[in-house]
Amino acid sequence: MATxxxxxxxxINKQTSVFPALDDADVILERRDAENLVLMRSERFEAMVKGLSLAARSLAIIAKANRALAEEVFAEELPWLTWLPADARLECVTELLDNLLAGAETGLLLPFSRALREWQSTAEVYSDPELTRRLLGPFDTTDSSIVERPGGTDG
Structure with missing residues (x-):
């Protein structure tokens, strides 16, 4: 889709320049001090949501019937999955599928996007054996100190 x-x-100043562009494309409004905004016609938005919902549900059905196939599909699209340990790979695929399906049903895809970003970051850590070893511990605590819990020690 063109944008x-x-x-x-x-x-704000020249609406007549922006709205005609929506006839054949979505519009990205760039803001200096905030996240950009996207304008699109409702027909395109609804088609996108319906298509995503169908794709997510179809993938979830495949995953329930053949988990290995779902992993294979995800690995094809997300090659960084190979850096995860096998048990984490299954957990990742399950979590991503669940979030994608929920997002497709509700239109709330930020949890899916967040999980995707977090899992990719985790995989990137595993891609570096030295970093993985250091993060898994043991940790040298000889120079550490106990810090009291904020607000006192009540729990």
Missing amino acids: HTFPFSTL
């Missing part, structure tokens, strides 16, 4: 990009101020 057009405009500064956010163009929407």
Whole structure:
């Protein structure tokens, strides 16, 4: 899908420049001090949500019937899965599928996106054996000190 990009101020000052662009593309409004915004026609948005929902449900059905196939599909699209230990790979695929399915049903895909980013970061740690060894411990605590819990020691 094509996109057009405009500064956010163009929407405020020259709406007639932005709205016609929605006829054949989505519009990204760039903001200086905040996250960019996306404008799209509701028909395209609804089609995207329905397509994503169908794809997520279909993938979930495949995963329930043949977990190995689902892992293979994810590994094809997410090659960094190979850096995860086997048990973590299964946990990752399960969590991503669950979040994708829930997101497709609700339209809330940020949890899926967050989980995807977190799992990729975890895989990248595992790709470096020295870093993995250091993060798994044991840890040298000779120079450490006990820090009291904020708000006192009540629990």
